[in-house]
Amino acid sequence: MVDVLTLPNRYQPADLLKSKAALRVKSLMNQGRFSDVRAFCLFIGYPRSGHSIVGTLLDAHWHASLGNEADALGLMEMGFGKRTLFYLLDESARHGREHGRETTFYTYDVPKTDDGGPQTIHVVGDKAGGRTSKRLGADPALLDKLMDLLGPVTLKVIHVARNPFDNITTIANRRQTSLEDAIEYYFPHSNAVAATRDRIDDANWLEARHETFINDPRGELDRICAFLDLPTNESYLTTCAESVYKKPNKSREDGPWSDALKAEVDRRIGQYDFLDGYTFDS
Numbered sequence: 564m565v566d567v568l569t570l571p572n573r574y575q576p577a578d579l580l581k582s583k584a585a586l587r588v589k590s591l592m593n594q595g596r597f598s599d600v601r602a603f604c605l606f607i608g609y610p611r612s613g614h615s616i617v618g619t620l621l622d623a624h625w626h627a628s629l630g631n632e633a634d635a636l637g638l639m640e641m642g643f644g645k646r647t648l649f650y651l652l653d654e655s656a657r658h659g660r661e662h663g664r665e666t667t668f669y670t671y672d673v674p675k676t677d678d679g680g681p682q683t684i685h686v687v688g689d690k691a692g693g694r695t696s697k698r699l700g701a702d703p704a705l706l707d708k709l710m711d712l713l714g715p716v717t718l719k720v721i722h723v724a725r726n727p728f729d730n731i732t733t734i735a736n737r738r739q740t741s742l743e744d745a746i747e748y749y750f751p752h753s754n755a756v757a758a759t760r761d762r763i764d765d766a767n768w769l770e771a772r773h774e775t776f777i778n779d780p781r782g783e784l785d786r787i788c789a790f791l792d793l794p795t796n797e798s799y800l801t802t803c804a805e806s807v808y809k810k811p812n813k814s815r816e817d818g819p820w821s822d823a824l825k826a827e828v829d830r831r832i833g834q835y836d837f838l839d840g841y842t843f844d845s
Contacts, residue, residue: 586643590650597649597684602717602791604629604688605709607695607759609752611733612725613773618690620784620803622656623673624793626685630655635689636698636705645712649687673806676799686791692723693752700755706762719791720763722756725773727832728815728825728843735818742824746831753835760837770837773811780807815843 604621606614622629630652638648660675675682689695698705710718727749735745760768769790776783781804788795825843832838 586647586651590647593650593653594646596653597646597687599683599685600649600687600716602686602688602719603709603713604686604791605635605695605718605720606688606690606692606723607699607720607756608692608723609696609725609730609734609749610693611737612692612723612730613776614690614692614723616807617721617723617771617776617784617787619659619673620780620806621686621688621787621791621793622659623676623803624686624788624795624799625675625677625680625682626793627791628653628656628684628687630689630691631659632691632694633689634691634694636695636709639709639712640698640705645714645716648712652687652689653684655689673803676796676802678794678796678799686719686793688719696752696755696759699759700751703758703762706759717767718763719767719769720759721769721771721787721790722760722837723771723773723776724837724841725811726813726815726841726845727828727838728818728820728841729811729813731828732814732818732820733812736814742818742820746824746828750831753831753838756837757835777807777809777811780804 604627606618608614618629618631621627622631633652633655635648635652638651643651731742731745731749734740734748735742738745738748740748769787771783771787781800784800784803785795820843829842832841
């Protein structure tokens with residue numbers, strides 16, 4: 564079978580399609596691994612907003628397997644069924660644990676923890692917030708397709724927000740574009756988040772803020788695990804908290820922000836209650 568994990572974070576669609584039959588056989592052979600899955604965790608939001616650290620720490624839980632930018636909605640669109648989707652996300656998670664989950668500035672290497680009991684998977688999912696927003700913004704029907712595919716497995720959605728001024732500045736830097744272009748790239752993601760939230764039960768939607776997570780990783784991780792019905796213990800929380808960098812990166816301070824651009828972003832922030840309280844100076 565073609566190695567579908569030759570890239571550090573993402574599957575290669577061409578290789579996946581060539582290996583489709585073999586992947587179905589592999590997933591059938593491993594189907595017992597997913598017999599206790601109760602929830603599917605989907606991240607939504609923006610690129611460069613802090614999904615990586617949250618996804619990595621959740622994947623360190625003994626009852627969770629979170630793919631690393633595997634693009635769950637894209638895999639579903641390629642025609643993979645639930646069993647193969649779970650298998651591919653689990654393989655992505657394994658690859659991330661064995662080779663490190665790299666971002667532009669950080670490599671997250673958090674060992675799998677345990678509670679002394681069986682490490683059965685209760686939560687499977689994927690950390691690809693920005694891509695999820697883009698896909699759902701382009702085709703909202705993908706949400707219904709995913710829920711139909713999951714059947715009795717509950718879809719749980721986590722929205723991770725970061726100060727938009729930092730997020731937009733980082734997007735501009737990484738994409739080597741202007742702040743104006745980065746603003747126009749950022750806010751359609753917010754539209755997709757708002758539209759998706761309206762279609763998810765409150766009990767299955769969680770708001771998280773990057774800055775709050777960095778300032779209180781133990782408390783926030785415990786809250787997120789409770790949302791996913793994952794138990795925690797002292798060892799897990801301590802191991803995870805020690806891997807979190809000490810303060811958020813205020814990249815906005817390095818951007819060429821004019822008063823007019825600040826005012827425009829403030830105006831747009833005001834359209835979304837989940838961004839309430841964010842300002843350039845906050």
